[in-house]
Amino acid sequence: MTTLLAAPPLFDQHDPDDLxxxxxxxxxxRECLLVAEWAAIVRWADHHVLTTPADAPTVRDGVIDTGVALAGAGTPLISDHHLSELVAALGRSPQAGRAFVGRVVECAWRLPRVYAAVATGRLAPWRAERIADLTRPLNVEAVAYVDRSLHPAASCTWAQVERLVEEAVCRHDPEAAEARRRKAADRRRLSVEQPDATGLIEVHGLLDAGDGHDLEQAVRRRAAHRGRLGHAGSRDVRRSIAVGEIARRDLTLDLEGHTDDGQEIRAPGRKVVLNLHLTTDPANPVARWADGSCPLSVAQVREWLQVSGTSVVVRPVVDLAEHVPVDSYEIPDRLRARVELRDHTCRFPHCPIRADRCDLDHATPHRDGGPTCPCNLVPLCRQHHRAKxxxxxxxxxxxxxxxxxxxxHDLLFVVDHRGTRPVDVGRPIPPDAWACTPTRADAA
Known part of the structure; x- marks a missing residue:
């Protein structure tokens, strides 16, 4: 019987900080090597650009050399004959190699700020590649807006990048955005399958975001109510029962309108709240849906507001920098709303949990004189609140x-509205600087 020889340990003498x-x-x-590869590819592309579309099919050394567009509008045609040689040198398949070179070209020609972030080591190349995949279909104005807004791109979450691209399309190519929205709306569906042998049934669907929001709110409220009444089922079980209750209740309602045989019917209006942020600036025709955390076109907002029975409440603009302390430890809803609008998500490094699902932590503990004020309140999800x-x-x-x-282990990170980014310092921050946030053991 043979045994595998274990590789000698490389870091026996390293403590956790060293590791x-x-x-x-x-x-x-590793990223420095990738940046060098990117720079070489860009330099190679410079040498193999076909300057005009008329030059695309040319004969070089007895073979037809066709220029190909590897990236979005405004990028040059690259010699197809030489491209196959580059792909082979990269050790990639023809399809994957072309896609990779196209992403590098997209960044170098259409996303100069993103490419500069890669070149200086501020943005991982793989993140830039994913950004390039999203921006390739955009027109020149939209991609320039994305490039200007992604600063620093390294700290943006992927969801933030996707929302920024959607906003760019709404701002700079509204016709395309509306066409895409209407085409996507045609995919809406809801199917109720046949019951299985156990008496259960599968339901699948794709809904309008507003309808889905309404359904989620109704199901969540009814499931919570059943839990308070003592239902022993799990949360998922209670949610599934809630859908049936909502359906049966609808069967008892009077609906507005008339059937084919002249019978009058009635439908209830929308009763939930959609928090939409829309400016009057004509240069910014993009709304933001706070609950859905996504940009919306004005056409989508108009369609939602035209639902029968919908009411509109205009709220005053909130100054998020204003100090509005209260004397109590408990946090009133108006202060919570300010903190949620300011921070959007849990402020622990890289955590994407929405602020409205987080605890609010007193940065300076209330027992130590810390005020209950937005300037001293920080949203932390339950897991990271406990970690802190x-x-x-x-x-x-x-x-x-x-x-x-x-x-x-003294790693430092800055977290703000642009995301999370690591900080390297030559010397540690004095321990006294952190004294305002003692551990539970210290507090005891």
Whole structure:
């Protein structure tokens, strides 16, 4: 019987701090090699550009050389004959190699700020490739807007990038955005399958975002109500029962209108709240749906508001920098709303949990004189609220909405409205600077 010889351990003498430093250094080294590869590809593309479409099919060395468009509008045609040679040198398949070179060309020619972030090591190449995949269909104005707005791109979550691209299309190519929205709306469906042997049934659907929001609110409310009444089923079971209750209730309603035989029917109006943010600036024809965390076209908002029975409530603009403290430890809804509008998500590094699903933490504890004020309230999801309370993780508010975090091994991160980015410092921040956020053990 043979045994496999284990590789000798490489880091026997490393403590956890050394291991973290080694890992981070390795990440940087790997990305430096990728950046060098990108720079070489861009230089290669410069040497193999066909300057005009008329030059695309040319004969070089006895063979037909066709120019191909690897990226979006405004990028040059690249020599197809030489492209196959580059793909082979990259060690990629023809299809994957063309797609990869196209993403590099998209960044270099149409996303100069994103490409500069890659070249200077501020943005991982794989993130830039994903951005390029999204921007390739955009027109010149829309892609320029995305490039200007992605700063610094390294700190944006993927959901933020996708929403930014959608906003760019709404702003700079509204006809295409509306055509795409209407085409997507034609895919709406709802199917109820046949019951299986156990008496259960599968339901599948694709709904309008507003209709889906209404359904989710109704199902969530009814499921919670059944739980308060003592129903022993799980949350998912209670939600499934709630859908049936909603359907049976609808069968008892009077609906507005007339059937083919002249019978009068009635339908209830929308009763839930959609928080939409829309400016009067004609240069910004994009609304934001707070609950859905996504941009919307004005046409979509208009369609929702035309639903029979819909009412519109215009709320005053909220100054998110205003200080409005209260004396109590409990946080009133008006302060919570300000913090949620300011921070949007949990402020722990890289956490995407929405702020309206988070706890609000007093940065300076209330028992130590910290005010119950938006300037001292930070949204943290339950998991990261506990991590901050029971472990050595700490944060310092640098300004409203901007926080500096320190991990137990002294890794530093800045979290703000642009996302999370690591911070390298030559010397550690003095421990006294973190004294305003003691551990639970310290507090005891």
């Amino acid at each position: 973290l430093t080694t890992i981070r250094s390795g990440v940087r080294s 309370t029971f472990t050595a993780r700490r944060y310092l508010p640098l300004s409203p909405g901007t926080y500096l975090w320190r991990s137990p």
